[in-house]
Amino acid sequence: MSTIGELERKAGIGTSPAERTAFWRQFHHLEGEACVNAGVAELRRLIAAREAVSEASPKTRVARFRHEVMPPLTADQQAALQAYAAKHGRRWKSILSNAWMGGPPHDDGGLLRGLRNSHGPSWLQSYRLPKPPER
Structure with a gap:
């Protein structure tokens, strides 16, 4: 322990x-x-x-931790994140993170759970939604 x-x-x-x-x-x-x-x-x-x-990559020196390169998001994953953000407002990340940790609301679907499993909660904190196209 x-x-x-x-x-x-x-x-x-x-x-x-x-x-x-x-x-x-x-x-x-x-x-x-x-x-x-x-x-x-x-x-x-x-x-x-x-x-x-x-x-x-074993080395004689201590290697510094490198950020993992995550696979790019699919269009469906992007759409699921954008829909979740639209539904929950400006605190959407903390709400989704809470849902990923087992708390309410339990409204994260399969695509979002897959992102939790593949990318992890740390990734969510640094993720930014793409800017909407200019008119």
Whole structure:
């Protein structure tokens, strides 16, 4: 059993309060145990990705964590995200993230669950909807 601090170090989260806060802020919309569980799940995902990178290219030096290259979204996935954003308004990402962690509303369909499985909650935080075409 690891402590949260050990998991943060293994995942590459910095030890400063600002770096730790930056990581945990993405789960602030969840309450109590759900927040901790979501954070620990994301830390374990980051650790697994980090270990996969280090196993793929063993070096004598410590390699810095590289951002994963995610597969591009399909037109259906883009449309599902845009529809979800239109339905839930400006807080759509936090609502979808909460749904991905098992909370209400349970209205994320198969395409959105597939994105959760393939891209992960961290990806959602940095994702930006495409700008609408100019008139």
